[in-house]
Amino acid sequence: MLKVGLTGNIGSGKTTIAKVFELLGIPVFYADDEAKKVMVTDEVLIAGIKQAFGSEAYFDDGNLNRKYISNIVFNNKAELEKLNALVHPAVFRAFARFDAQHHEAPYVIREAAILFESGSYKMCDRAIMITAPLETRINRVIARDHLTRADVESREARQMPQEEKLKLANDVIINDGKQLVIPQILRLHELYLSLARN
Ligand SMILES: CC(C)(COP(=O)(O)OP(=O)(O)OC[C@H]1O[C@@H](n2cnc3c(N)ncnc32)[C@H](O)[C@@H]1O)[C@@H](O)C(=O)NCCC(=O)NCCS
Numbered sequence: 001m002l003k004v005g006l007t008g009n010i011g012s013g014k015t016t017i018a019k020v021f022e023l024l025g026i027p028v029f030y031a032d033d034e035a036k037k038v039m040v041t042d043e044v045l046i047a048g049i050k051q052a053f054g055s056e057a058y059f060d061d062g063n064l065n066r067k068y069i070s071n072i073v074f075n076n077k078a079e080l081e082k083l084n085a086l087v088h089p090a091v092f093r094a095f096a097r098f099d100a101q102h103h104e105a106p107y108v109i110r111e112a113a114i115l116f117e118s119g120s121y122k123m124c125d126r127a128i129m130i131t132a133p134l135e136t137r138i139n140r141v142i143a144r145d146h147l148t149r150a151d152v153e154s155r156e157a158r159q160m161p162q163e164e165k166l167k168l169a170n171d172v173i174i175n176d177g178k179q180l181v182i183p184q185i186l187r188l189h190e191l192y193l194s195l196a197r198n
């Protein structure tokens with residue numbers, strides 16, 4: 001079974017495009033969702049996060065105080081690395097379980113915002129990079145999340161630049177709102193099916 005990583009910088013369209021692969025019958029592992037899940041269910045991880053960032057990291061009902069953590073980690077590289085070092089091992093373990101559950105599929109997709117930054121592309125056979133101009137991505141995220149331009153820019157600044165990621169990717173989907181996306185997805189789907197057969 002082929003493992004395909006799917007990434008792109010903030011607002012590039014990762015989730016939207018991953019859903020199309022799902023429609024084609026391909027299992028998709030959403031690393032960011034899984035990260036959020038383990039951060040509220042894994043007791044050891046919860047204790048580690050509270051120790052690192054203070055008990056304000058969680059609300060009294062057990063939910064993660066995302067705004068509090070975002071303000072810390074997206075404004076300080078060392079703090080983000082601290083959070084990643086706590087969360088990523090738990091996400092890697094969940095991915096291994098997902099693979100095992102879908103071993104009959106020709107390929108699986110791992111959708112992750114930080115596939116390259118975290119080094120997890122090395123655990124995949126191929127990596128897809130989704131690109132769109134920065135201005136388009138900023139406008140999409142402002143419309144979707146009602147964040148400010150400065151919020152989006154500070155998140156973008158924490159990610160490896162698109163050009164760097166393109167050097168590490170095997171495949172590219174251009175989601176600039178001009179080029180048709182579905183034919184690009186179908187081409188890659190055919191490619192992965194044929195790689196999985198051989
Ligand atoms: C800091 C948290 C709580 C903020 O949550 P919030 O809902 O406000 O933002 P969201 O998760 O949608 O992320 C917003 C943007 O930030 C970027 N981002 C998220 N995590 C990271 C990270 N670890 N490094 C760099 N960029 C990141 C994503 O590209 C995303 O577009 C959350 O992002 C988080 O828990 N991150 C750590 C877990 C992680 O590493 N997830 C990424 C994949 S495993």
Ligand SMILES: Nc1ncnc2c1ncn2[C@@H]1O[C@H](COP(=O)(O)OP(=O)(O)OP(=O)(O)O)[C@@H](O)[C@H]1O
Nearest residue numbers: 009010011012013014015016017113140144175177
């Ligand atoms: N080709 C497109 N045309 C118009 N809108 C789009 C297109 N692709 C994505 N969008 C919209 O842009 C927003 C961002 O897309 P999406 O949530 O898929 O991006 P993402 O890369 O997963 O974002 P994030 O990095 O913030 O998690 C969504 O509201 C989505 O509906």
